[in-house]
Each structure stands twice: as C-alpha cells, then as structure tokens.
Amino acid sequence: MHPSEAVLNELVDGTLAPAERSEVERHLAECAECRTSVDGLRELARAVGGLELREPPVRVWPRIERAIRLEGAPQPGRARLPATAARLTGSRYMWAGLAAAAVILLAATITLRLGRPGARPGAIPAENASSAAAADAQSVEAELRQASEHYEKAIKGLEQIAKAEEGALDPGTAATLQKNLAVVDQAITESRAALHNQPNSEPAQQSLIDNFKTKIALLQDTVALINEMRKGNQAGAARIVSGLKQKA
Amino acid sequence: MSPPKQRARIPFPSKQLTVSPDEDLVRRVRAGDAEAFETLYREHAARIYTLACRMAGSPEDGEDLLQEIFLQVYRKLGTYKGDSAVGTWLYRLALNHCLDYVRGRPAKMKKITDTLDGDRSYQPLARPDAPDARLDLERAVERLPDGCREAFVLHDIEGLDHREVGELLGIAEGTSKSQVFKARAKLRAWLGAR
Numbered sequence: 001m002h003p004s005e006a007v008l009n010e011l012v013d014g015t016l017a018p019a020e021r022s023e024v025e026r027h028l029a030e031c032a033e034c035r036t037s038v039d040g041l042r043e044l045a046r047a048v049g050g051l052e053l054r055e056p057p058v059r060v061w062p063r064i065e066r067a068i069r070l071e072g073a074p075q076p077g078r079a080r081l082p083a084t085a086a087r088l089t090g091s092r093y094m095w096a097g098l099a100a101a102a103v104i105l106l107a108a109t110i111t112l113r114l115g116r117p118g119a120r121p122g123a124i125p126a127e128n129a130s131s132a133a134a135a136d137a138q139s140v141e142a143e144l145r146q147a148s149e150h151y152e153k154a155i156k157g158l159e160q161i162a163k164a165e166e167g168a169l170d171p172g173t174a175a176t177l178q179k180n181l182a183v184v185d186q187a188i189t190e191s192r193a194a195l196h197n198q199p200n201s202e203p204a205q206q207s208l209i210d211n212f213k214t215k216i217a218l219l220q221d222t223v224a225l226i227n228e229m230r231k232g233n234q235a236g237a238a239r240i241v242s243g244l245k246q247k248a
Numbered sequence: 249m250s251p252p253k254q255r256a257r258i259p260f261p262s263k264q265l266t267v268s269p270d271e272d273l274v275r276r277v278r279a280g281d282a283e284a285f286e287t288l289y290r291e292h293a294a295r296i297y298t299l300a301c302r303m304a305g306s307p308e309d310g311e312d313l314l315q316e317i318f319l320q321v322y323r324k325l326g327t328y329k330g331d332s333a334v335g336t337w338l339y340r341l342a343l344n345h346c347l348d349y350v351r352g353r354p355a356k357m358k359k360i361t362d363t364l365d366g367d368r369s370y371q372p373l374a375r376p377d378a379p380d381a382r383l384d385l386e387r388a389v390e391r392l393p394d395g396c397r398e399a400f401v402l403h404d405i406e407g408l409d410h411r412e413v414g415e416l417l418g419i420a421e422g423t424s425k426s427q428v429f430k431a432r433a434k435l436r437a438w439l440g441a442r
Contacts, residue, residue, distance in 0.1 A: 005429060006425070040436050044435060044439070051385060053298045054301060056314050061290075067319055068285075068322050213308070
C-alpha cells in the first residue's frame with residue numbers, strides 16, 4: 001500500500017517520526033511511482049529556494065514621497081516627522097504631488113463590489129431574490145459610475161501635468177508614451193462599448209477599471225520620469241524609460 | 249478562511265533577512281532626514297514588495313501594498329523601540345498589513361478560488377529547469393487559490409512552521425499542512441513537474 005501524499009510531503013519536509021520515516025524509505029526503495037512523487041516535491045522545493053526578490057516599479061517611491069508630503073499637517077495619534085515633512089513640502093516637486101496623491105487616495109477609498117452577488121449563492125431567500133439582485137445591480141452600477149468619475153478626474157489631473165511638462169521629454173520617449181497612451185485609450189473605448197452593450201457584465205466592468213488603472217500607472221510613470229529628469233537622476237530616468245519601452 | 253478572533257504575534261522569520269539593520273538610519277529619519285527615509289525604502293522595498301506580491305497574488309496589488317506599508321512605516325517609525333532589527337520590525341509590519349489585506353477581501357477570494365478550481369483549460373507552464381522557470385514559478389504561485397497560496401508563501405517561501413502559519417492565518421496547524429500540500433500539488437501539475 002502506498003503512503004499518502006501527505007506522508008510523502010512530510011518525508012520531504014523532514015517532519016516524519018524516525019520509525020515512520022524508515023518505513024516510508026523502505027517503500028520508496030521498491031516503488032518507482034512514490035519515488036517519482038518525492039523527487040518532484042524535492043525538485044519543487046529546490047525551485048522555490050531559487051526564487052529571487054522582485055524590484056518594485058520605479059514609480060512607487062515618488063508616490064510615497066508625495067503622500068508623505070501631504071501628511072505634513074499634524075495628525076492626532078500619528079508619529080510624524082516634522083522636519084522631513086516641512087522639507088518635502090517645500091520641494092520643487094509639489095506640483096506633481098496633488099494629482100498623484102489623489103490617485104493614491106482614490107485607490108485606498110474605492111472598493112468596488114464587482115462580483116458580489118455571485119459570491120454569496122443561496123444567501124438570499126427566494127421571495128426576496130429578485131429585489132435583492134436588482135438592488136445589488138443598482139448598487140454596483142452606482143459604484144462603478146462613482147469609480148469611473150474618480151478615475152477620470154485623476155487621469156485628467158495627471159494628463160494636465162504630463163502635457164504641461166512634455167517638453168522636458170526627448171522626442172523618442174514622448175513618442176513611446178503617446179503610443180502607449182493610444183493603446184490604453186483604445187482599450188478604454190472598447191471596454192466602454194462592451195459595458196454599454198452588457199451593463200451587468202462583470203468582465204466588462206472589471207476590464208474598464210483595469211484599463212483605467214493601466215492609464216493611471218502610465219501617467220504616473222510619465223510624471224515620475226519628468227521628476228527624475230528634473231532631479232538630474234539619469235539612472236532613474238533610464239529605468240523608467242526602459243520600462244516604458246517594454247510595455248510598448 | 250475565517251479570520252482569527254485576535255491577531256497572533258508575528259513570529260521572527262525563520263529565514264535570515266538579507267539586509268542588515270541600520271539603527272543609525274532610523275535615528276536620521278526621526279531627525280527629519282528625508283534622504284534617510286528614501287534609503288530605508290531602497291534597502292527594504294524589494295523584500296517587502298516580493299512578500300506583498302506573493303501574499304496578494306498579483307504585482308498590481310503588491311505595488312499598492314508596498315506603498316501603503318511604507319506610509320505606515322513613516323507614521324509608525326516613532327514607535328520603533330530598537331529591541332529588534334529594523335528589518336524584522338519592518339517585516340512584521342508588512343506581514344500584518346498583507347494579512348489584513350488578505351482578510352479584507354473575502355468575496356473576491358471566493359470568486360478567484362472558484363474560478364481557479366473550475367479552470368480545466370489552464371495551460372501547463374515551463375518545467376522548473378527551463379530558462380524562465382523562476383518567472384513561471386512566480387506566476388504559478390500568484391495563481392494559487394487564496395488560502396493555500398498564503399499558507400504556501402508563509403511556509404515554503406518565508407520559512408515559518410505550520411504552527412506559526414496557523415496562528416497568523418487563523419487556521420489549525422493541520423489545515424496549514426493540507427493547504428501547503430494542496431499548493432505543492434497544483435504547482436507541480438502547472439509546472440509540468442513529475
């Protein structure tokens with residue numbers, strides 16, 4: 001009789017009692033199928049051990065920096081760093097902070113309930129099901145509309161910043177950005193069309209939000225790039241440009 | 249996965265942190281040195297971003313979590329007592345934040361789990377010895393169903409034992425084991441391993 005998968009996992013983890021371990025090892029000596037399973041588990045463990053750390057996108061730090069700057073005012077119950085805040089508040093990057101912070105706040109406050117009705121099957125009594133479903137549909141629609149408005153507002157703010165400062169970018173980078181933005185805009189247009197045809201479609205709703213997020217991320221990259229260039233940080237700017245080209 | 253009634257203490261990570269603690273850096277940040285906080289971020293961001301991506305199951309969510317975590321670090325650095333390494337303090341704060349995030353999305357978790365469990369068309373990824381195997385393994389970990397992904401990340405990647413994982417996730421030690429074993433089976437199948 002073969003040991004269970006759980007026992008083979010415990011063997012690989014080294015958590016079997018000595019007597020049981022000896023018994024399983026005797027079985028392995030005679031059973032190719034179980035040896036294959038154990039070899040596979042060990043191979044996976046080796047692969048997991050070889051996983052490396054992932055570098056976060058370059059745009060994250062400027063977003064944190066701006067959010068911290070907006071926390072310059074005293075806030076009860078929070079340990080704050082007055083000198084840091086004052087110094088950052090007075091920096092020359094203030095102009096980009098407000099729009100980017102709006103996006104951060106947006107991400108933190110919007111909680112779409114897409115997919116919520118399907119996630120609780122059987123929870124609604126039959127006689128109330130249709131009215132509850134209608135209420136849920138209205139609620140989701142209202143949240144989606146609200147989210148879209150917030151995203152569009154944030155996008156508009158970032159677009160204004162990017163447009164005002166586009167002269168700071170070299171023509172090749174500007175062209176890459178325009179190309180990427182055109183692709184995202186096309187995707188947003190298609191998502192809107194799909195949503196128009198099927199207003200209750202969860203994939204269509206999610207697709208529109210995802211495309212909004214993609215556009216915001218792209219615009220944030222643009223703002224981060226302009227900031228790095230203003231700082232004279234060629235290495236930071238090159239990293240962002242490299243990321244933009246990979247997405248093109 | 250039902251949330252625990254009370255948050256368990258975050259245990260010391262069994263694996264060694266790759267960045268050395270820097271008490272002086274914390275002192276400089278507290279003194280208002282903006283560059284010191286950026287240095288703190290540069291030293292620890294990759295480790296925390298990696299943890300966040302794996303726990304959340306997507307780079308997009310990992311990016312949001314990284315940002316939120318460092319804003320918390322900024323707000324709470326005044327409470328750092330220096331009785332553990334900065335890296336350990338940051339790790340605990342980051343892990344707590346990731347766990348809060350994971351617990352706060354039950355509906356989405358259910359939906360994703362259902363989708364994955366019912367997905368018969370999932371294409372096998374590369375074998376672990378393929379050139380891009382590490383990336384494929386990362387992708388496969390992200391696609392694990394919620395519940396077994398967190399247990400797998402905490403046990404097999406972060407090096408916590410099943411008792412610690414159970415305390416953090418609010419599940420029994422035996423459930424932690426079964427979730428990890430389930431994750432391994434899925435990963436082996438997806439990666440085309442034997």
